[in-house]
Amino acid sequence: MKSPILPFSTTAPAIKDLVEPFLASKSRTLGPSSRLTVLSYRQTLARFTKAFGHRGPASLTPAEIASYWQGLVTRKGEPLAPATANRVLATLSAFMSWVADQGIAERNPVNGLSKLRLPDRDPGAMSEATRQEVLDR
Numbered sequence: 001m002k003s004p005i006l007p008f009s010t011t012a013p014a015i016k017d018l019v020e021p022f023l024a025s026k027s028r029t030l031g032p033s034s035r036l037t038v039l040s041y042r043q044t045l046a047r048f049t050k051a052f053g054h055r056g057p058a059s060l061t062p063a064e065i066a067s068y069w070q071g072l073v074t075r076k077g078e079p080l081a082p083a084t085a086n087r088v089l090a091t092l093s094a095f096m097s098w099v100a101d102q103g104i105a106e107r108n109p110v111n112g113l114s115k116l117r118l119p120d121r122d123p124g125a126m127s128e129a130t131r132q133e134v135l136d137r
Contacts, residue, residue: 012104016053019045022098044091047072057096058105065092065109082116089115 022045027038051068052060069089072080080088093110100108126134
């Protein structure tokens with residue numbers, strides 16, 4: 001276990017105070033090509049911080065995370081697409097795992113939540129060129 005981010009603090013930091021150190025860590029770990037990934041993390045965690053930013057990460061329960069995640073909607077008020085919801089869950093899991101690795105929380109409350117099943121993709125129509133290539137074989 002690593003030493004906490006704020007080793008001289010007597011109380012656990014709030015979630016809002018952990019986002020930037022997490023993003024900096026991800027940026028270092030993922031390297032120069034991580035700009036868009038870190039931006040995506042930042043946007044997801046900004047929304048998460050609005051809901052839970054004042055709380056310490058150890059106080060979050062799996063039920064609260066599940067309720068938050070399942071209640072996320074688009075700007076138009078529609079449920080998130082399954083792929084988007086899964087990306088949010090992956091971000092929250094990465095953040096909370098990092099928090100636990102820092103010794104700030106004992107567990108990751110996201111563990112145990114299952115990703116949404118993605119709909120089967122329609123293969124779409126075959127292009128005329130591909131169709132002809134198959135017929136020519």
